[in-house]
Amino acid sequence: MNDNKEFEIVRHVMHHNHPLTRQSLNYLHRSERRMTSPKEQVIQAMTECGLRPIDSYNCMSYEAGGEDLLGHSKKDHFNCCYKLKMKPINGSDSQTVVDKLYEQMTEDNEFFFRVRLSEDGKVCCLFWRDAMMLEDYKIYGDVMVFDTTYRTNKYNLICAPFVGINNHWRNTMFACAFIGDETK
Template sequence: MKNMTEAGIRPVDSYNFISCEAGDVENIGFSKIDAFNFVQRERKVLIESGDAASLLKLLQKKQVEDNMFSYDIRTDKLNRLTSFFCMDERSKVDYDCFGDVFIFDTTYRLNKYNRACAPFIVVNHHWQNIFIGGAFIAEEAIENFCWLFDTFLKLAGAKQPISIFTDQDQVMVVALQRVFTSSRHRLCQ
């Protein structure tokens, strides 16, 4: 079935062909819906790996163009991209100037790969919000937040903020306390 789909044959036509060859639908062992779901899962894996490769290529290109651009990625046991963080030169300068306090919030919608958007925001001397770095993380777990906060510190020159404003996510609070040891955590409602 997979080979037929790769050849451009629609899943329903593949299913009909296989059932004809087997003599009857009962002889196949799976339904049309099973076949469709299988093909969709296979396509999603291909798209994800293709999108991940495209993202890595873009990040690498950006780093060649701007030697101050930094990024880090996190992969799972199967070497699939699970999370990434990036920060450019201007963001590093803005954080150095205005990074005494930053706002971190992951309450934004999940993207199509179920990754939470995690922006880091500071406020400048004109009371304007400035985006200084961003990530997409696989799931809101302590180890993921610890990785993200450690990566942020590494790429931002190890400067700990004085205060951090977040929502009431308990998992995030634990990670903040582990990584930002000299910062105060404040809840933003």
């Protein structure tokens, strides 16, 4: 510690150092992994041809001469496949959904919904409940489960049902939402 009460390196002794990992595993370091645009295009082409993510990973590994020469990990590959699978809601799909919700609203005066759009006009959150869901909530809403463990759909929205149990020990839905990942 120097006179300013800060730590300061005064000597480096090389024989106390050792590699963090074995040389054969260096390709797994985050700094060594690269998911380039050409790789993403190849993965997208393989996915469009019907190859499963594991098959496209194995094919690319074989072509590169092994997993250690591929330049990205299996997890990176699967994440890329997942991101390519997710598509934003295009205008016609979101407009159709909103039209159906407004149609339902005219038929059911207890129907309620809210849609939140992102800055670029895409649906990022959607919530709705109808009269029957409201009635079930009033009767059986003592305990409610908000479950977001369902996978995201092709629009990258997570299905989040609000569920309870009725007097027959059956699931009953109180409301439902599709929630977008606000961090993206």
